[in-house]
Amino acid sequence: MTSWIRWQDSLWPSPDDGGSLWRPWSGRVEKYLPYALLALSTVLSLVISGHDPVTTLGLAGIAAVWLLLTFTLIPKRWAEHPVVVAVSFAGLVTIAAVLEGHDTIFLIFMITGFFDAMRLRPAPLALAGIFVVSALINTIPNGGPVRAFADQPALWTVVTLVQTAAIGGGGLVSAAMARQHAERKRVLDELAAAQEENAVLHRQLLSQAHETGVLDERQRLSQEIHDTLAQGFTGIITQLEAAAEAKGDPAEWQRHVGSAMALARENLTAARRSVRALGPQPLAAATLPDALGEVSRQWSGRTGVEVRFTTTGTGRALHPEIEATLLRITQEALANVEKHAAATIVGLTLSYMADQVTVDVRDDGKGFEPNAPDARPAGDGGFGIPGMRARVARLAGTLHVESEPGGGTAVSADLPAIALEARA
Structure with missing residues (x-):
């Protein structure tokens, strides 16, 4: 049973699996197509066929009411329930068969049955629904399914099976496209989210690196001040103190003052180098x-x-x-x-x-x-x-x-x- 359910999901994805964007009979088409086909069939029957208009309008009205009750007005929480879908399909196909029996032109409306059959669960029931609709739409103009299959069983069996396979295969291809689209969208969304997260992390990383760099520069400058400027100023002070003690010896005084001036120039050069190194x-x-x-x-x-x-x-x-x-x-x-x-x-x-x-x-x-x-x-x-x-x-x-x-x-x-x- 599990494999059948998986095959069914492949044939016709549910709205929750992301396939709704690409289902060919979804959204507005799925919502309005039955009414459009019923209206088209009714107008053509009244204009072309010449059948009793009262009967035509009456049967068409019954079909419209059935669509409203079991398809349009039904609460969403019941709309996809397998039992509700099966009842809706059975009533729709029965009314469409009566309409087609009344006037062959209503085979246009019978096409709606294919779309409704695709909603049936599980998969064997969906295929059976497609088979039934195919048999009715092809044999009613030829005396009905009982007579047609009795007269030419091989012909109508092959026609019905081929049509069932073709419609089921079309649904399978459409579902595959839906899943691919949903998967691509999921991957793109994840990629976009990852890129945004990566950009945020990069900004945080750069902010942290900037703060760390500022601290490093401060530490380096502090160390350089300690190693060069502070030591230089200490040397200058030492030389000036020595010069003060050597006032009575002009030569010694001049030597200490000259040393202090040289140290000051060196410190000035070091200070400028440190400032340039900040940026x-x-x-x-x-x-x-x-x-x-x-x-x-x-x-x-x-x-x-x-x-x-x-x-x-x-x-x-x-x-x-x-x-x-x-x-x-x-x-x-x-x-x-x-x-x-x-x-x-x-x-x-x-x-x-x-x-x-x-x-x-x-x-x-x-x-x-x-x-x-x-x-x-x-x-x-x-x-x-x-x-x-x-x-x-x-x-x-x-x-x-x-x-x-x-x-x-x-x-x-x-x-x-x-x-x-x-x-x-």
Whole structure:
């Protein structure tokens, strides 16, 4: 029985399975088609056939009342009940058969029986209903089913079976289309919901990364103030105190004052460097490719190491946190090359992909052992490979470092290519 029910659902999907949008006899067509076919048959009978109009109108009126009571006005909670559907179908086919017997033109109205048969449950009953309607619609004009099947049983059996199979197959194809449409709609809805959820998570991630980045910058600046400015001011004070004690020795006094002035200049330079480091200045008025190109040109001009910069893919504006992180990674990687690699050529590649953006920095330097405890220490004011890895991880990205002694080094940062519009 279960298999029959499943086959029945395939033949004619219920409104709950999403097939209602594609059922050929659903919605307005299913609602108004019986009345339209009854009206058409009645008008043609009155105009063309010349049968008793009173009888024609009376039978047509009975059919209309039956449709109203068992199809249109019946409460929705009963409309799809198998017993109600069976009673509605039986009454409809009986009245349609009487009308067709009265005037063959009402075979047009009898077509409604095919549609109503498709609503029957379970599947064998639906096929039986289609068979009955097919037998009546074909044999009534030929003396009725009893006489027709008695005179030519093979002919009418084959005609009825073929028609039943054709109509049942049409319902099967229509139901398959309905299920495919419903499944596509479900998948698209889930995809849209997942994309929206992903966008929300990206916005949250970027917001958290921004907050974390602010805290990191504050911590770095605090450490730099402690390591440079505070120590410098301590040295200045020490020198000035020594100068005060050496008032009687002009040469010694001048030496201490000169040392204090030199320390002050160094501290001023360090303070300016710290302020510049607070934000990615190259991105202030340039795109990421232009900013990386300028950074690489300046670095090459200062170090004398050739930089070959290329961009692949279709460049586009990305979220500021993404671009700033890629710029910082590039700057730190170049700083590491300058301090440790002794390279002659550096390759810098910015790659835009559908959902990812990557920066690769490769050098032909002396390389190192990545797993060694002292591998690539952080530079002055920088954050080293562990810091780069942590910064990239905060944006759901990854950092890959490949190197070997004498074989150069490659640093690759992969980040999600979140468009500028995604900015919270």
